[in-house]
Amino acid sequence: MADTDAFNKLELELRRGVVVLATLSQLRTPRYGYELRQALADKGMPIEEGTLYPLLRRLETQGLLKSEWKIEDGPPRRYYALNADGRKLLKRLTASWQGMNDAMGRLLDEE
Amino acid sequence: MNAHELIESYVADVAARLPRRQRNDVAFELRSLLNEELQGRAADSGREADPAMALEILQSFGRPADVAARYQPTLTIIDPVDGRPFLRLSTIGLVVIWSVGLLAYLWQPVASGGNIIGALSQWWGRVVVQSLWWPGVLVTSYGLATAARRRRPQAEVWTAKSVDRDQVNRGALSLGVVGIVCGSFALVRPSAILDIFWGGRAAQVATDALTYTEAFRHGAAPWMLALLFLNAPLLAAVVVKGRWSRTLRRLETLHGLVTSAVLTWGVLAGPVFMAPSSDRPMRFAMAVTVVWLLGDMVVRRFRGVRPAPSVAGGYGGTAASDG
Numbered sequence: 001m002a003d004t005d006a007f008n009k010l011e012l013e014l015r016r017g018v019v020v021l022a023t024l025s026q027l028r029t030p031r032y033g034y035e036l037r038q039a040l041a042d043k044g045m046p047i048e049e050g051t052l053y054p055l056l057r058r059l060e061t062q063g064l065l066k067s068e069w070k071i072e073d074g075p076p077r078r079y080y081a082l083n084a085d086g087r088k089l090l091k092r093l094t095a096s097w098q099g100m101n102d103a104m105g106r107l108l109d110e111e
Numbered sequence: 112m113n114a115h116e117l118i119e120s121y122v123a124d125v126a127a128r129l130p131r132r133q134r135n136d137v138a139f140e141l142r143s144l145l146n147e148e149l150q151g152r153a154a155d156s157g158r159e160a161d162p163a164m165a166l167e168i169l170q171s172f173g174r175p176a177d178v179a180a181r182y183q184p185t186l187t188i189i190d191p192v193d194g195r196p197f198l199r200l201s202t203i204g205l206v207v208i209w210s211v212g213l214l215a216y217l218w219q220p221v222a223s224g225g226n227i228i229g230a231l232s233q234w235w236g237r238v239v240v241q242s243l244w245w246p247g248v249l250v251t252s253y254g255l256a257t258a259a260r261r262r263r264p265q266a267e268v269w270t271a272k273s274v275d276r277d278q279v280n281r282g283a284l285s286l287g288v289v290g291i292v293c294g295s296f297a298l299v300r301p302s303a304i305l306d307i308f309w310g311g312r313a314a315q316v317a318t319d320a321l322t323y324t325e326a327f328r329h330g331a332a333p334w335m336l337a338l339l340f341l342n343a344p345l346l347a348a349v350v351v352k353g354r355w356s357r358t359l360r361r362l363e364t365l366h367g368l369v370t371s372a373v374l375t376w377g378v379l380a381g382p383v384f385m386a387p388s389s390d391r392p393m394r395f396a397m398a399v400t401v402v403w404l405l406g407d408m409v410v411r412r413f414r415g416v417r418p419a420p421s422v423a424g425g426y427g428g429t430a431a432s433d434g
Contacts (some may be wrong), residue, residue, distance in 0.1 A: 033140070034147040038159070050173035053144055054181035057137065078140045 001073055019047055023055060024082060024090045027065060032077035056080050065091055114165035118145045129178035137182060145169070189250065190257040197253050204245045207402055211237030214398040218379060277355040288346045295339050320389040324382045331377035338370045362417045367408055371401045 022045045026036055033053050040047055059065045063084035069076050082090060122145065126138035148168050153160040172178060189197055211351055216234040220227045260267050285352065301321040305313035323332060345366060349359055374397045377383060383397070384390040 033144045034151065038151075048143070048171070048173075049148060049168075049180065050171070050178055053141065054178060057133070058184050059185065075143055075146075076139075077143060 016099075018045075019051065019055065020059070020081070021090075021093050022047070023052065024060070024064070024086060024093065027082050027086070028081055028090075030079040030081040032070075032079050059086070112162060114149060114160050114162050115146070117162055117169060118142060118149070121145070121172070121416075122176060124175035124177050126181075126342070128176060129182055133182070137288050139227045187252045187257060190260065193253045193257065197249055197366045201246045201249055203406070204249070205242055207406065208242045208245060209239060211395075211399055211402055212242075214378070215395050218394065222379065222381060275354075276359075279349055279354055281350050281353060284350050286347055288343050288350065291339065291346070295336060295343075298336065300338065315387070320384060320386040322385045324385055326381050327377065329385045330380050332371055333371075334373045335377060338366065338373060341366060364408060371404045373396075374401045374404075 022040060023036070026039050026043075031039065033049075033056060036056075037047060037049055037052050056065065056067075060067055060080065064083065065080045066083045067078050067080045070079050071077075092097075113356075119142070122138050122142045125133045125141060129137055136364055145168065149160045149165055152164055152168060156164070212234055215240070216230045217227065219225060220230045301323075302313075302318045305317055305321065345359065345362055352359070355363070378394045378397045378401070382390045383393045
């Protein structure tokens, strides 16, 4: 039981660390919240809606995303996409992530 | 409520907690997203959207207060690194305030067989309830410290301090010894202080205010005076050595314990001064001194660091058992 609790907490920490990068990676083209959540889930990174939707607003407030209301086949939806700063940040975070991923790969392969 | 009414209610709860400038826009988007979630869930399950389905989505979304908080940058009043010190200082401060207050309100009814319940009621109203100023002061202080640290992180760079807590400042301690000797003479006959300033023409009421009762003079007073005088050779020995040795620390602790016991006796035995107007503050000050002495001992006992390996360390134990 304690092991499961510890695993759940630590896995949550791991996931929290990659949520922003995963989200930014899927906003190279404009997407609205529900569509983005589906895209992430389809690629194996489900993010709870209660976490993802507020995150989009926070990233926009930080000046990394641009957004606009659009009416396409359905109700009005707010579409989010990376702006110039967001694209630069995604590039740097991607390089960082790949470096860490390689290092972790080497560390875990030692076993 | 039907499913859409549930969503409307939830959205209103979240939006009400958001800043006015983003409230309406977020509410509009959130309602749209939740409706899409509901439609998606209904399509996946192959049935019409119903209130139970909507409630499930909303509950998994989170409490409206939590969701509203996620829409904004995290606001930290007290830095997490200050969380434990804040809790510790709050607790210690409240325990001291309540204990000293309890002594102040209870000693008279206990000594004279008065109304203890009434005294407790006064203690509750005038000390316990009003003591909440202390955590308030701490929240403000830590909040300001957190803000200053964020503004100037470079000011928080660690610098080395002396770890030798036994070394003393000889000059300051020598002055302390002189102060103890002079103060002791003043305490033998406090009304003599009035003679120095008013040349023996002070009002009788002022002289009475600084005159010990017979009971105190023949009870705790000689012991208190002797203990006060004993401080002088103890501190003089520290001045000569230039530091606290283990023996001197033990003598200091013993002296502190005996002093606390004698002061407590003095507080509980009855009036110290003839006039109640000076007796009450004097006994209150004695009670505060007891709390201070004992508190200082406890703090020194538990804050000291003596690096040593833990006997039952998990790492060592695991290694041993694996082997």
